[in-house]
Amino acid sequence: MKKISFFALGMAALVFASCKKFLAENPKSSQPVGDYYQTIDQVQSAVNYLYNPATGPNSFFSIGGLYDGSNSFTLDNLSGMSNNVVAQNPSVRYFASLTQTADNEDNYVDGIWSSFYSNIASANTIITAVSASTSIDQTSAAPLVATAKFFRAMDYYYLVRLFGAVPLILKPYTSLDGIYAPRTSVDSVYQAIVKDLNDAYTNGGLTDKPMGQNGNQISKGTVGTVLAEVYLTMAGKPLGQGSTAYTSALQTAQSIINSSGGYALFDNSGGTTAFDKLRLTAYDQGSEYMYFVEYNSSIQQSAYPEYSLPNTFPLSVPNSNLHVAYTLVTQAWTPTTTLLSMYDSTNDIRRHEKQFYSTSFNYTTTGGTPASITYSFMPYRWFDSLAIFSTAASGKYTSVYRLADVYLIAAEAANELNQDPTPFLTPILARAYVTPPAIPANQASRRNFILAERFKELAMEGHFWFDMLRTQSYPDVDASHNVTFSALVGHSNGRGQTYANTDLLFPLPLTEMQRNPNLVPQNPGY
Incomplete structure (x- = not known):
C-alpha cells in the first residue's frame, strides 16, 4: 500500500483552493447572459442573430446543397407541384416518392429540428433576460422583444405543422432540470404561437x-x-x-x-x-x-439565380460574348404539369413567357442577329441577369x-x-x-x-x-x-405513389428521440 505524504495532501488542498478561485472568475472571452443584456445595443445585436439565414425560419428558405435546393423545395416536391430534376440527395428523393422513413430521413429531419430549436433557445434567452433587466428601458426594448416573440412563434409554427406535437419550451435552460421535455399537444403549441404573435402585434410597439x-x-x-x-x-x-x-x-x-x-x-x-x-x-x-x-451580393449572396436555367444551358452562350459566371446552373425546382395546367397561358399574365416561368433565353449574337436557347419550363422569378452573366453574386x-x-x-x-x-x-x-x-x-x-x-x-x-x-x-x-x-x-x-396518413407528418428525428426518451411516441406509421 502506497503512503500519501502530508506534503502532497497540502499541495492538493492548495491547488483545489486555487482552482476554486480561478473558476469563480468571469471568462475574459465571453460574457454571462446576466451581464450581457444591459443596453439596447446589446439586445439589438442578439435579436439580429434571429434573422440569420442559417437558422430558424429563414433557414427553411436558405440553400443547403446546390443540387438539393432549400427545405421549401423539398416540401414543394412532396406536394407534387414541383420537380427536382437532379435530386442528388436521397432525402429529397425519399420525400418526393413518399418512401421516407424515420431511418432514411434521420439526418435530414434532425437538421430541421435542431435549427428551429436553436433559434427558439436564442429567442427564449432574449425575452427572459430583457424582461428581467433593470437597466434597459422596457418601452425602447418592446419592439426587440416583439421580434424575438415573432421568431419564436414562427419556429413553432413550422415545427407543429411538420412534426405535430412537439416540446413547448418557453424559458431558457439554466440547469439540467426538465431538460427532457415531453411533446406538447398540437392545440397547446398553437395557443403559444397565437399568444406570442398577438403580444407582438398588439403590444410590441x-x-x-x-x-x-x-x-x-x-x-x-x-x-x-x-x-x-x-x-x-x-x-x-x-x-x-x-x-x-x-x-x-x-x-x-x-x-x-x-x-x-x-x-x-x-x-x-x-x-x-x-x-x-x-x-x-x-x-x-x-x-x-x-x-x-x-441577401447582399457583397456579403451573403443568394443562390436562387442558379435555379433559373437548366443543367443543359451552355456556360458559354454560342456566338456571343455571354458566359455564365456561376460554375453551374441546375434544375432543383421546376413546375410540374399539374401546376402549369392551372394557368390559362393566354389570359393569365403570370403564365406568360418570362413572368413566373420561362422556356427560352433570348440574345443577340456577335453578328447582330437574334437568337434563342429553348428549354422546358424554369422559374423566371429567380432570374438575375447581372449575377448569372457577370458577378456570380446575387443580392436578390x-x-x-x-x-x-x-x-x-x-x-x-x-x-x-x-x-x-x-x-x-x-x-x-x-x-x-x-x-x-x-x-x-x-x-x-x-x-x-x-x-x-x-x-x-x-x-x-x-x-x-x-x-x-x-x-x-x-x-x-x-x-x-x-x-x-x-x-x-x-x-x-x-x-405513381399515393398519399397515406403517414405522409401528413415528418418522422421525429431518431437522434433526438435517443437523446430525449420523453419524445415518445414516434409519429404514426414511422
Whole structure:
C-alpha cells in the first residue's frame, strides 16, 4: 500500500483552493447572459442573430446543397407541384416518392429540428433576460422583444405543422432540470404561437409599414400577416376550429389591408408588370413584401439565380460574348404539369413567357442577329441577369410572405364565413389576368377558385404543402384550367405513389428521440 505524504495532501488542498478561485472568475472571452443584456445595443445585436439565414425560419428558405435546393423545395416536391430534376440527395428523393422513413430521413429531419430549436433557445434567452433587466428601458426594448416573440412563434409554427406535437419550451435552460421535455399537444403549441404573435402585434410597439421600409426588420404588418395565416391554419386540419378561427383570420387580414402603413400590391405600370417587379432587385424593399430573407451580393449572396436555367444551358452562350459566371446552373425546382395546367397561358399574365416561368433565353449574337436557347419550363422569378452573366453574386431577397397572401387569406376566410370575398379577390385578379375571370356564385366553387389562386399566385414561396395539409385536399385540373380539389389522403402525387396518413407528418428525428426518451411516441406509421 502506497503512503500519501502530508506534503502532497497540502499541495492538493492548495491547488483545489486555487482552482476554486480561478473558476469563480468571469471568462475574459465571453460574457454571462446576466451581464450581457444591459443596453439596447446589446439586445439589438442578439435579436439580429434571429434573422440569420442559417437558422430558424429563414433557414427553411436558405440553400443547403446546390443540387438539393432549400427545405421549401423539398416540401414543394412532396406536394407534387414541383420537380427536382437532379435530386442528388436521397432525402429529397425519399420525400418526393413518399418512401421516407424515420431511418432514411434521420439526418435530414434532425437538421430541421435542431435549427428551429436553436433559434427558439436564442429567442427564449432574449425575452427572459430583457424582461428581467433593470437597466434597459422596457418601452425602447418592446419592439426587440416583439421580434424575438415573432421568431419564436414562427419556429413553432413550422415545427407543429411538420412534426405535430412537439416540446413547448418557453424559458431558457439554466440547469439540467426538465431538460427532457415531453411533446406538447398540437392545440397547446398553437395557443403559444397565437399568444406570442398577438403580444407582438398588439403590444410590441412595432412600426406599421412594409418590412423593406422598416430597415429590413420585422414590422407590425409582418407579424399580422403570419398571425392571419396561423388563424387560417387553425380553422382547418388538424384543429378544425372553423368559423371562430376564420373570423380571427379575416379580422387580422383586414386590419393590414385597411392600415395606413403603406402596404400596397405591386401594379402593372410603365411597361413593367407587377410580376416583373417581384423579380427585379430594385423592388426588393417594395410595398408588397411583408416578410423576406435578406441577401447582399457583397456579403451573403443568394443562390436562387442558379435555379433559373437548366443543367443543359451552355456556360458559354454560342456566338456571343455571354458566359455564365456561376460554375453551374441546375434544375432543383421546376413546375410540374399539374401546376402549369392551372394557368390559362393566354389570359393569365403570370403564365406568360418570362413572368413566373420561362422556356427560352433570348440574345443577340456577335453578328447582330437574334437568337434563342429553348428549354422546358424554369422559374423566371429567380432570374438575375447581372449575377448569372457577370458577378456570380446575387443580392436578390427571397420572398416568404407578400400582401397578395393577405388578400387571399381574407378572401378564403370571408368565403368560409359565407361572406362576399369579391373585395379581396378583385385586386389579385385585376393585375393577374388580361381579362379577369368571373368569381363563381356559390360557396363551394368559390372555395376551389380561391385555393387555386393561392397555388398560382404564391408559387415558389413555400405554401403548396402547408395549404394541402390544412385543407386535406389536392388539386385536380381539367383541360380548361378549372381546378377542383379532392381528398389528399388516397390521392396520387403525380409520380405513381399515393398519399397515406403517414405522409401528413415528418418522422421525429431518431437522434433526438435517443437523446430525449420523453419524445415518445414516434409519429404514426414511422
